[in-house]
Amino acid sequence: MSTTTSEPRVNLKAVTSDVSAAMRALHLSAADAAARAGVPTALLELVRLRVSQINGCEFCIDLHDRDARTGGESEQRLAALAGWPESPLFDAREKAALALAEAITLVHDGRVPDGVYRAAAAEFDEPALAALIWVSTVINSYNRIAISTRMVPAAQPSTTSNG
Numbered sequence: 806m807s808t809t810t811s812e813p814r815v816n817l818k819a820v821t822s823d824v825s826a827a828m829r830a831l832h833l834s835a836a837d838a839a840a841r842a843g844v845p846t847a848l849l850e851l852v853r854l855r856v857s858q859i860n861g862c863e864f865c866i867d868l869h870d871r872d873a874r875t876g877g878e879s880e881q882r883l884a885a886l887a888g889w890p891e892s893p894l895f896d897a898r899e900k901a902a903l904a905l906a907e908a909i910t911l912v913h914d915g916r917v918p919d920g921v922y923r924a925a926a927a928e929f930d931e932p933a934l935a936a937l938i939w940v941s942t943v944i945n946s947y948n949r950i951a952i953s954t955r956m957v958p959a960a961q962p963s964t965t966s967n968g
Contacts, residue, residue, distance in 0.1 A: 814954045828946065835943045839936035844929070847876050848899060852906045852937065853944045855886055859910050862948035867958035869944075901928040906941040 818825040839849055850873040857865035873883060885892040889903050905925040908917040926934055950956075 817950060817954060828943075828950075831939075832943050832947070835936060835939035838932070839940055842930070842932035842936045844902075844933050844936050844940075847873070847878060848902055849940055850876055850878065851882075851886065851899065852902055852940055854883075855889070855903055856906050856910045856941060856944045857948055858887060859907060860945065860948040860952065862951050864951040864956040864958055865944065865948050898928045901925045902937055905934075905937055909938065909941040910945055 836849065840846070850869055854866065854869040854873055857869055870883060874880075882894050885894050889895050889900060895903070901924045904921045905917070908921045925937065929937065
């Protein structure tokens with residue numbers, strides 16, 4: 806059974822613009838909290854991208870991969886992101902944030918383990934930890950919106966030549 810469809814899906818932004826605006830405000834508030842707590846934008850993009858990879862959200866993977874690249878993230882680290890636990894390219898702080906984001910995303914697998922939370926709390930103070938929890942929660946929500954409404958990335962100009 807195919808999971809894709811050519812049938813039109815509801816445009817949430819058009820039909821429920823007030824809820825979409827509230828979701829956007831939540832996203833901006835979480836990002837602002839992270840900035841105030843000193844969590845680097847580059848780390849937030851890694852978190853958003855990794856959560857989107859786990860959830861299989863094509864739209865958000867494309868968006869956050871592009872945002873990470875625009876923010877200066879290396880091709881090597883982006884390619885290694887799916888295997889971050891074993892990669893020497895990510896430091897302890899990044900690994901703690903990614904582990905927390907993955908545990909939040911996979912909460913159905915046994916909640917957020919104490920060890921994962923303790924590792925994140927050892928690397929981040931409470932405001933930063935709270936911001937990471939919010940950012941992880943928001944991207945999970947956005948993934949579910951994009952997946953359920955079958956949002957697809959905008960066509961990008963080709964960087965290859967056929968000629």
